[in-house]
Amino acid sequence: xxxxxxxxxxxxxxxxxxxxxxxxxxxxxxxxxxxxxxxxxxxxxxxxxxxxxxxxxxxxxxxxxxxxxxxxxxxxxxxxxxxxxxxxxxxxxxxxxxxxxxxxxxxxxxxxxxxxxxxxxxxxxxxxxxxxxxxxxxxxxxxxxxxxxxxxxxxxxxxxxxxxxxxxxxxxxxxxxxxxxxxxxxxxxxxxxxxxxxxxxxxxxxxxxxxxxxxxxxxxxxxxxxxxxxxxxxxxxxxxxxxxxxxxxxxxxxxxxx
Amino acid sequence: xxxxxxxxxxxxxxxxxxxxxxxxxxxxxxxxxxxxxxxxxxxxxxxxxxxxxxxxxxxxxxxxxxxxxxxxxxxxxxxxxxxxxxxxxxxxxxxxxxxxxxxxxxxxxxxxxxxxxxxxxxxxxxxxxxxxxxxxxxxxxxxxxxxxxxxxxxxxxxxxxxxxxxxxxxxxxxxxxxxxxxxxxxxxxxxxxxxxxxxxxxxxxxxxxxxxxxxxxxxxxxxxxxxxxxxxxxxxxxxxxxxxxxxxxxxxxxxxxxxxxxxxxxxxxxxxxxxxxxxxxxxxxxxxxxxxxxxxxxxxxxxxxxxxxxxxxxxxxxxxxxxxxxxxxxxxxxxxxxxxxxxxxxxxxxxxxxxxxxxxxxxxxxxxxxxxxxxxxxxxxxxxxxxxxxxxxxxxxxxxxxxxxxxxxxxxxxxxxxxxxxxxxxxxxxxxxxxxxxxxxxxxxxxxxxxxxxxxxxxxxxxxxxxxx
Numbered sequence: 001x002x003x004x005x006x007x008x009x010x011x012x013x014x015x016x017x018x019x020x021x022x023x024x025x026x027x028x029x030x031x032x033x034x035x036x037x038x039x040x041x042x043x044x045x046x047x048x049x050x051x052x053x054x055x056x057x058x059x060x061x062x063x064x065x066x067x068x069x070x071x072x073x074x075x076x077x078x079x080x081x082x083x084x085x086x087x088x089x090x091x092x093x094x095x096x097x098x099x100x101x102x103x104x105x106x107x108x109x110x111x112x113x114x115x116x117x118x119x120x121x122x123x124x125x126x127x128x129x130x131x132x133x134x135x136x137x138x139x140x141x142x143x144x145x146x147x148x149x150x151x152x153x154x155x156x157x158x159x160x161x162x163x164x165x166x167x168x169x170x171x172x173x174x175x176x177x178x179x180x181x182x183x184x185x186x187x188x189x190x191x192x193x194x195x196x197x198x199x200x201x202x203x204x205x206x207x208x209x210x211x212x213x214x215x216x217x218x219x220x221x222x223x224x225x226x227x228x229x230x231x232x233x234x235x236x237x238x239x240x241x242x243x244x245x246x247x248x249x250x251x252x253x254x255x256x257x258x
Numbered sequence: 259x260x261x262x263x264x265x266x267x268x269x270x271x272x273x274x275x276x277x278x279x280x281x282x283x284x285x286x287x288x289x290x291x292x293x294x295x296x297x298x299x300x301x302x303x304x305x306x307x308x309x310x311x312x313x314x315x316x317x318x319x320x321x322x323x324x325x326x327x328x329x330x331x332x333x334x335x336x337x338x339x340x341x342x343x344x345x346x347x348x349x350x351x352x353x354x355x356x357x358x359x360x361x362x363x364x365x366x367x368x369x370x371x372x373x374x375x376x377x378x379x380x381x382x383x384x385x386x387x388x389x390x391x392x393x394x395x396x397x398x399x400x401x402x403x404x405x406x407x408x409x410x411x412x413x414x415x416x417x418x419x420x421x422x423x424x425x426x427x428x429x430x431x432x433x434x435x436x437x438x439x440x441x442x443x444x445x446x447x448x449x450x451x452x453x454x455x456x457x458x459x460x461x462x463x464x465x466x467x468x469x470x471x472x473x474x475x476x477x478x479x480x481x482x483x484x485x486x487x488x489x490x491x492x493x494x495x496x497x498x499x500x501x502x503x504x505x506x507x508x509x510x511x512x513x514x515x516x517x518x519x520x521x522x523x524x525x526x527x528x529x530x531x532x533x534x535x536x537x538x539x540x541x542x543x544x545x546x547x548x549x550x551x552x553x554x555x556x557x558x559x560x561x562x563x564x565x566x567x568x569x570x571x572x573x574x575x576x577x578x579x580x581x582x583x584x585x586x587x588x589x590x591x592x593x594x595x596x597x598x599x600x601x602x603x604x605x606x607x608x609x610x611x612x613x614x615x616x617x618x619x620x621x622x623x624x625x626x627x628x629x630x631x632x633x634x635x636x637x638x639x640x641x642x643x644x645x646x647x648x649x650x651x652x653x654x655x656x657x658x659x660x661x662x663x664x665x666x667x668x669x670x671x672x673x674x675x676x677x678x679x680x681x682x683x684x685x686x687x688x689x690x691x692x693x694x695x696x697x698x699x700x701x702x703x704x705x706x707x708x709x710x711x712x713x714x715x716x717x718x719x720x721x722x723x724x725x726x727x
Contacts, residue, residue, distance in 0.1 A: 062682050086681035096682055102675045106697030119684030
């Protein structure tokens, strides 16, 4: 189970400042005690208006240095990962599909995937084997094979970036995946393709727990959530099942959550 | 045989690069430099009188020239505290098995036999001052390709030396070139006859392996009309406690329609002054490429240059420099456009960490009348921490209006988001950093032969250990 227990998190004003050093001071608190429990195999949707703290939650979960967890706890299958570095969280089985994946010029998708796979899955994996798998998934995602030798996210369109995140999810087979607006900026066809990719990961590993962060209900037509949570101003204000998402779509956040 | 020199070897370096062999030198000149040392070198080499005179004349020029002050700080070089000539074995070895076991071991560790197995066209390996192992594949010999150590070539092919030696870089060019001209030893000589295309890289390894020893190799490459060659040299050196000087001279003549690529990866130990003069004369429609990787050394000053003398000549200089604690890499490139329709490209990438310093120093000159010249200069610096430094010193002298010149420079730091992205995929901070660094230099690494590319990536990885965190 991925368990988030009354998590409080702040942004740091200065990147260099660290609360633990006793030097910098914490910036604004963004998450005011968020709790969530995702059991293996469950799909949770986290919805909320712009600026409600959805992305902050995802980044704090993955251990981005800009977010300081001031209190609360994150455990993954019983292991306390609250204070681990991002690589250790990934090794524990947590994956974050980023909303804004960054470019890494000069590092090919193939090399990147091999290195990630070696670190997370199998030290001895053969380069060729990963190459073949990546090419296969690129095909499933309706991307050209040549992406395997292109630099990671470098010059990719928004849709291509999201597809690469989906590809990583499929190949790296985490225990729990946080998908931060993986649906945003996609046209209808791309959305279907990405949704299919996510469902495929779920099919291969039915125990995969997913936290799907989204603005809109449309991806939930393809990926049906077991639970829906509404985040407003850093607090979960409402919980329900997929009907809640439909209600939001109809009436908007203010009426439902306000 | 002289007693093995007392040296202290940095154990970390041994683990990193895996060697630091006992000194097996059998002759060396006294420390310091004067006429008697130069005469001694010359007589040991049994060379023609004109070369002896050339050396003596060069010594005078060396003595009369001031230490260059315009670049990196060279004030700590003590020319009197250096051995200028060391001869490790008596004769040139013909085959691998003929080499002394000590030396063979060293080469095994840097993988020369493997290179051989991979059908490299030839191996010229320099151990200390002398080339002791040299082989060349029969097929190239049949086509008239000459690949020899420079000492032997001087004896066998004096006519080439009369025409080309010191013609691109005369002793008076700079103090270090004068020094090399006075005491040069070893290096490679390559001649490729008209129209012959050598399609497998010719390769040589250079090593410094005696305390306080200067290495002054002299390389001369002539690529005749329409011919092609790729020459590769790699250097790795063990660490010694006293300073070492490497002052090489590389002269290349690319004749009409010919093509030459010269690839170097150097990883000198952190006490070596690496001061190298490299120059290529390029005739009509010729193409010269310098690919230059500089890791290690205390101070490197190296600016491979192309003199584009004939219409349509092209030059490309790709360089990458890595400076760690206590190191200064002052590198770059020079392009002289002396004819119309010539083009050049200089791409320089540098990385500094732990207080290391990199500088890009470049020269772009276009003479009046060299119309339609195209040139593009790009230098990118990556600085890994607050203590480190990078500077750019580009010089441009453009005396012709009808030209197309581009210049771009960038300085960047490793981004928090990039690190986070890679770490969230299971990479440690060190691994993530080296991946970003390797990506940064990839445009140059991809031009290297595969084994060099792998070696460079590995060296970067080793250099990155402890760089962050």
